[in-house]
Amino acid sequence: MSFMTTMQGTLDKHIAPIANKLNGNDVIKSLSRGMMYSMPITLGVCVLAVLVNLPIEPWTALLSSTGLDTTCNAVLTVTMNMLALYLVISISYNLAKIKKVNAITAALITLGVFLVLMPLVVQTEDRSTTYLINTAYLGSSGIFMAILLGVIVTLIYVFLMKHMKIKLPKSVPTMVVDSLSPTFVAITMFTGAFLIKWALTFTPWGNLFDCVNTLLATPIMNV
Numbered sequence: 001m002s003f004m005t006t007m008q009g010t011l012d013k014h015i016a017p018i019a020n021k022l023n024g025n026d027v028i029k030s031l032s033r034g035m036m037y038s039m040p041i042t043l044g045v046c047v048l049a050v051l052v053n054l055p056i057e058p059w060t061a062l063l064s065s066t067g068l069d070t071t072c073n074a075v076l077t078v079t080m081n082m083l084a085l086y087l088v089i090s091i092s093y094n095l096a097k098i099k100k101v102n103a104i105t106a107a108l109i110t111l112g113v114f115l116v117l118m119p120l121v122v123q124t125e126d127r128s129t130t131y132l133i134n135t136a137y138l139g140s141s142g143i144f145m146a147i148l149l150g151v152i153v154t155l156i157y158v159f160l161m162k163h164m165k166i167k168l169p170k171s172v173p174t175m176v177v178d179s180l181s182p183t184f185v186a187i188t189m190f191t192g193a194f195l196i197k198w199a200l201t202f203t204p205w206g207n208l209f210d211c212v213n214t215l216l217a218t219p220i221m222n223v
């Protein structure tokens with residue numbers, strides 16, 4: 001028996017069953033589909049990303065003099081550099097769809113919780129306070145959190161909808177039912193997100209994103 005035949009037999013016997021179970025797992029399916037759904041965002045601006053970063057001095061001078069580099073970087077900022085935003089929506093949507101709950105509502109609530117937990121930049125001037133979104137947490141620093149929250153928040157939503165869903169008469173239009181039935185669920189989830197955000201202000205990290213990236217994401221990336 002050749003080495004390749006032995007190895008193939010071992011893979012079929014031990015690895016294939018595990019791969020099949022993973023392939024049938026709802027979370028794994030939602031992650032793979034969510035990643036695929038977000039590809040048009042990255043592929044749609046890939047040409048711009050290449051052009052604006054070409055290391056050719058006359059070309060970069062032309063982009064700078066015409067203002068094309070500023071416009072191009074602005075486009076890349078709200079697309080590729082905010083990939084976490086698109087991922088959390090697409091992952092949540094697909095998982096909710098697999099779990100047979102209202103996918104749009106689940107995705108919107110998950111996006112809301114993601115933004116609630118994300119640290120904001122607070123600027124105070126002339127007795128007015130401005131809250132700014134730090135796009136650094138929507139790029140590479142936020143992708144790991146987008147994956148985690150896209151799964152965890154959606155699963156919590158699915159669980160709560162089984163116990164806290166408002167039941168309305170059948171005569172009520174479907175659109176109204178879809179909007180009002182998760183009211184208590186949404187209140188519970190956003191209140192919980194608020195409490196988590198507040199509690200983490202007393203920790204060395206200050207927010208959930210830095211906490212998870214420090215304790216989980218960075219060690220995993222190092223490995």
